[in-house]
Amino acid sequence: MQCPCNIDATYSDCCQKAHQNIESVLSAQALMRSRYSAFVLANIDYLQKSHHSKTRPSKKEKRDIEKWTKSVKWLKLEVLKTTKGTTTDAEGTVEFKAFFMENGSINVIHENSSFSIENNHWVYVGAQE
Template sequence: MQCPCNSNKKYSDCCQKAHQNINSVASAEALMRSRYSAFVLANVAYLQKSHHSKTRPSNSENKEIEKWTKSVKWLKLEVLKTTNGTANDTIGTVEFKAFFMENGAINIIHENSKFCIENNYWVYVGANNECN
């Protein structure tokens, strides 16, 4: 199947590798793409693992996230800008738009996400949080 992150790759050659081994994720953008794919596939375990420990949702929040992500139709991901977040960095940001259909209307999540290295792999911190 085509990877949900719109990378023009097959899922098995793209985000599936991250979903199976988070340590294989080499950049903030790759982690962001793999998280989008996890939302599309309702892979809440990966969303939890790829979230910074200080901002990670609770188990009850994860149940709501899973319910919501299964209730919408994910349409596409657009990466707008990446700042740092390479193998040589410990922090980075990725601005993106995630398009989805909910209750017959197209909605957009537009975020400039922050990422950092925690436990030797990239994690999502949030839109307005610092890495420490």
């Protein structure tokens, strides 16, 4: 199966590794890509695990996210810019666009996301203002 985050990679060679072991994720961009794939695959447990403990959605929000992500058709991911977020950093940002179809219209999430290290692995903190 093609990886949702990268048309040139298979899921087993790309995001599946992250989904099976979050500690294998070595950069903020890799975590962001694995989170996009988790949205496409409705892997809500991974989305929770890869979310910073201080900003992690509640159980009710988790159910709402799962319902929504299953209701849309994910189209593609474009990574626009990455700042820091490598193996030598404790934080970083990734700007991206995630395209999806909802109710017959193409929509886009354009976000500059913050990431940090928590419990020895990368986590999503939230969207930068």
